[in-house]
Amino acid sequence: MFCYYTLFVGLIIIAKSEITKDTIGFPESEENLNLVNKKERYPVYLPSMCGENELYYPGDQEDDWICDCRPGYLYYPEKDSCWPAFRRGPCNDKEHLRLPHNSIIPVCVKNPCNDGFVVWKGTCQRLGSTAPCKIEFPPAVLWVNATTMSLGCVPLNFHIRSEIAYENAKCPLGCKRHVQGLCVPETMPQVTKV
Template structure:
């Protein structure tokens, strides 16, 4: 091998090394720019649980199913399914229970049950006093950065807690007409508005539940045994 050939191999080797480093750098920075790293952007397939008026029953939202284009109606967060009526009911309300009772999922348990309510109608006991859900209840909950927290159901623990936001009323009329589900599947998702830490809305009036999971405790999927675990 003469000197010119040796020089050519050195140049080619250096070029390949530089290209490999460039690819590694691009891959690294590409990962950092992944939209899924941003909790306020939907995933690439628009598979975030969503409420679209008229698509499901009362207190239900759409959850991604097992197939790419499959969507399933199930209870919204902090609500439980009642097999006898086929409806979804808010935790810590009378729901489908007898007068003087409320529905709950006690800590450590998996199924909802009706418990005796020692408080007047439409109130519930919290911190040794009777309170009204989604209200501050005269300072029972703190005021943080000028926001008065309210008594509500923590969607993670399914227990009463002081929250910075109350339950969103899904029955309120939406500002704009809602198009077909197929339009939602193809929708680019700009102009999302933050409703609270768990819910976003778009211009069409769809509500996206960022922390909702289909097989949550008390859901129809969980109670009907259709979940994998």
């Protein structure tokens, strides 16, 4: 059966020689638990539709989809693209991109550590390392909290990359829609007086 399936897929690809690797989409885990009820629709990595470091997210309507930054990435308007938080990205040497408190626009901030390292409890620690979080259970890594866009020990989860619930269900901090003012706040149903 597997051989027939492989042959069938191969014939389709040969017949449609216009297909490239950029037209294939890969489903991603939804990191925002408030959005998992979108009729079983999940974000998709679709490079033919979205820019680098972006995913294709389900919107509010049945056929509504939008490109936006991956979780833990920040939209930088000057370059019109998404960059990983606490990494050099579009910044100068010895700087990294961060989202200041009470701001929607990320800024480049001096980083005394090398790119990929951050100051954590007074020393330079590698992002993605378990060493700074060794007393945590379940096991955790030093990473960007996709909800607060700050550093923290994020628990490892092998089924879903993150089980962090976003405080802002419609637009995570630092995403493209948030920076461009396109977030749609949740509204309470209107009560009509009879």
